[in-house]
Amino acid sequence: METLEQVAALVRACTRCGLAKGRRNAVPGEGPADARLLFVGEGPGYHEDQQGRPFVGPAGQFLEELLASIGLRREQVFITNIIKCRPPNNRDPLPQEVEACAPYYLARQIELLGPQVVVTLGRHALAWFLPKESISKLHGAARQLGERWLFPLYHPAAALHNPALRQTILNDTAKLGQFLARLDRSAPAARTGQERPAEEQPQQLSLF
Numbered sequence: 363m364e365t366l367e368q369v370a371a372l373v374r375a376c377t378r379c380g381l382a383k384g385r386r387n388a389v390p391g392e393g394p395a396d397a398r399l400l401f402v403g404e405g406p407g408y409h410e411d412q413q414g415r416p417f418v419g420p421a422g423q424f425l426e427e428l429l430a431s432i433g434l435r436r437e438q439v440f441i442t443n444i445i446k447c448r449p450p451n452n453r454d455p456l457p458q459e460v461e462a463c464a465p466y467y468l469a470r471q472i473e474l475l476g477p478q479v480v481v482t483l484g485r486h487a488l489a490w491f492l493p494k495e496s497i498s499k500l501h502g503a504a505r506q507l508g509e510r511w512l513f514p515l516y517h518p519a520a521a522l523h524n525p526a527l528r529q530t531i532l533n534d535t536a537k538l539g540q541f542l543a544r545l546d547r548s549a550p551a552a553r554t555g556q557e558r559p560a561e562e563q564p565q566q567l568s569l570f
């Protein structure tokens with residue numbers, strides 16, 4: 363069975379679309395292999411392309427603040443993007459770039475990780491999971507998607523210079539924290555993906 367590190371190696375060597383030519387680094391994503399929460403952004407920007415790591419620029423700093431507001435550190439969640447290479451001048455990903463990338467890499471990462479909750483950041487990430495839905499309608503609320511939960515947020519970069527949106531993302535993140543706490547109370551074993559008798563369950567089930 364493939365591992366997340368093997369998928370990352372495939373991403374770093376990928377030439378499936380034209381973005382490969384202009385990148386300095388592909389950005390596979392990072393986080394623990396047993397993360398219960400997966401954050402999916404749009405695509406790498408300048409800083410991410412330079413470092414080969416997701417969300418390490420100003421949007422990443424805000425994402426870390428959002429995580430801290432619900433008692434999480436970035437090391438506790440898996441963070442990646444719909445596309446793994448930076449589009450020129452940070453333009454929106456083209457449909458053919460998404461098609462050349464997400465079914466091969468993001469889909470495998472989701473399969474291997476098995477997250478309980480997928481948090482989409484921005485409309486491009488939401489569109490990959492629910493193409494007909496709009497972020498203005500779905501942001502800040504969980505919805506079941508097969509065996510997982512999807513929790514759409516606006517993109518942190520969009521909120522950096524828009525105080526109203528900033529407050530909306532903070533409020534939505536607080537709702538995410540409440541939702542995670544509710545999940546913890548209702549099905550603590552689900553976080554590991556395993557059903558075990560009570561006496562076999564680890565003492566420390568909760569990250570929060």
Ligand code: URA
Nearest residue numbers: 403404405406416417
């Ligand atoms: N914006 C994104 O969507 N992803 C990143 O990794 C950084 C900024």
